[in-house]
Amino acid sequence: MKKIKCVLAGLLLVTSFSSLASDGKLLATPGVSQIEGSGGGGIVPWAQLAGYASEDEFSVNGFCSRADVTDYTLDVCGAQLNLFNRLELSYAQQQFDVPALDTEIEQSVTGAKIRLYGDIVYSDWPQLSLGIQHKSLDDGAVATLVGAQDTSGTDYYLAASKLHLGAIAGYNWFWNVTTRYSEANQLGLLGYGGSNSSAKVLFEGSTALFFSREIAVGMEYRQKNNNLNLGEQDWKDLFIAWMPNKHISVTAAYLDLGSIAGADDQTGWYLSVTGYW
């Protein structure tokens, strides 16, 4: 409830201070907020920096998201600061509920992303950004129990994205490809590393079509490690995002997260709201 109140208060702020808000980018082009707090889709960080700041502006965004799958629930709230569309700083607090064990796992994620090149709309080549996400479990008991080596870890990623105007039947087509170095198990909620540690460089991708200026429909894919030998599987989602103006976005998605900690077929729903100012 506290978090919901926070979001409502945030949204109220957004509306009341809308005249101060940055609005230097085209509608919808910053994307939304992903579950580790970075600007992106839902599960993949994108090359765009969060928020509507152009190179002469800064912007602050706040978001809350909920993923509700068969046996678990993940709640995330966080914020991003965009400095001159060059640097994005982000913070997110994740709360992972495991009703079967009557337990909660909490993790904080501090992130930074720097835009190396380009603009997703205007540059000849895709926009390119380099990012980092440092994650730390508040209490590593569960992670240690399932065999993780560490209770904190750092991911590094390189993301490329492009919006092609009128590319498919006159609709704007967006794609993003991200390569991530990570040792995390299930985002790090089950710790980092393990007895089966293997491939560390992971592939992630997103694509979407804009059916209007305000509505995008797309899908995402995120490759996962299987360090713990618990059958961790790649994640997929199918999303619809609504960006009615430069102050708010709402994203809903269908999630297919595969097996999580031995519980198979974790499918369900995702809802996320970001406020921009």
Next chain:
Amino acid sequence: MKSVAIFFICIILLNGCTSSTQLSLYQQLDGKAGLARLVDSFIYQIGNDEQVIHYFEHSNIAHFRQGFITHMCMLVEGPCKYDGDSMVAIHTGMHITEKDFNHVVDLLINAMNAQNINHNLQNKILSRMAPLRGEIIKI
């Protein structure tokens, strides 16, 4: 997830169908008359905008109107040849920011909406104009 893949393949196939109408962008815009209405609507948007009107303070509106119509006509492959001043020559010294450029794009979209130009056609027009940005901003 299979159904999603099929959905996207259908959309890509759809691309082939819509382009088979064979009407040029210029024709879809109702030729020169349609372009004139669009540019008039765009000028109206700019004239009522506090953020960017100052860039046009010393402009000759009639000259701008005629130049813009001819330039757009050429960009959408109409029977026109724009031989006015280059984009660089026109915008040098104006120091147009990224933010203001995007704001003008928003105004153009407003104008296209006011002229009931459909979303897909709007995108095709924007895709012809977007490459000019480098010759317009920050100079």
